[in-house]
Amino acid sequence: MISSATTNMLADCGAVTFAPNDVSAGALSMLATKFGFGTVANYTQFAELPKNRLTYFLVHGQLPDSAKQRIIHGLRGSDHVFRRFAPIVCFVTSGPRHQTVPLVQMGFDEVLFITDPVAEMSLKLNDQLQHELIYVDADHYFGPDRRRIERIDPNDPRRKPGGSPYKQIRVVRDPRMGITTMDVAH
16 A cells, blocks of 8 residues: 555656557556556657646656667756656566666666555655755766665775766755755765
């Protein structure tokens, strides 16, 4: 059972689905409805949705990687804060957990297995709200900090020194108050 606090917060959000076919789109829409999103729409209805409503973008894992990357780049490249910093979630059907790593590296905020319990997935979706998240703005990447999945200590000698310049941004998403961002000094 999904907690009422989680349901209430997701009820104040919309969900837009991207899937490779009608069957997958229907299944993803039904799942989004179970989570309790206030509105659920297919990507073809995207332009009709309110721009000032926190919207989750739910992407079916069976879409080709090139399509996933276009979705991520299109949203992250937006000038509108509700699109640029929106939660983008990939749903994979099954398989080993390590398959989520390339998807996180691609820039998804979260990767969920459709076979997991709805309540567990709902909690992970809820974690995208009212918590401080770190985004990275670098020459060739903009999105959630991908280092969140690394198991190597930041001071480990295997880490390459230097790297390219980047900026960190604190992001807090609140369905009722909007999205706030703040640059982080590092």
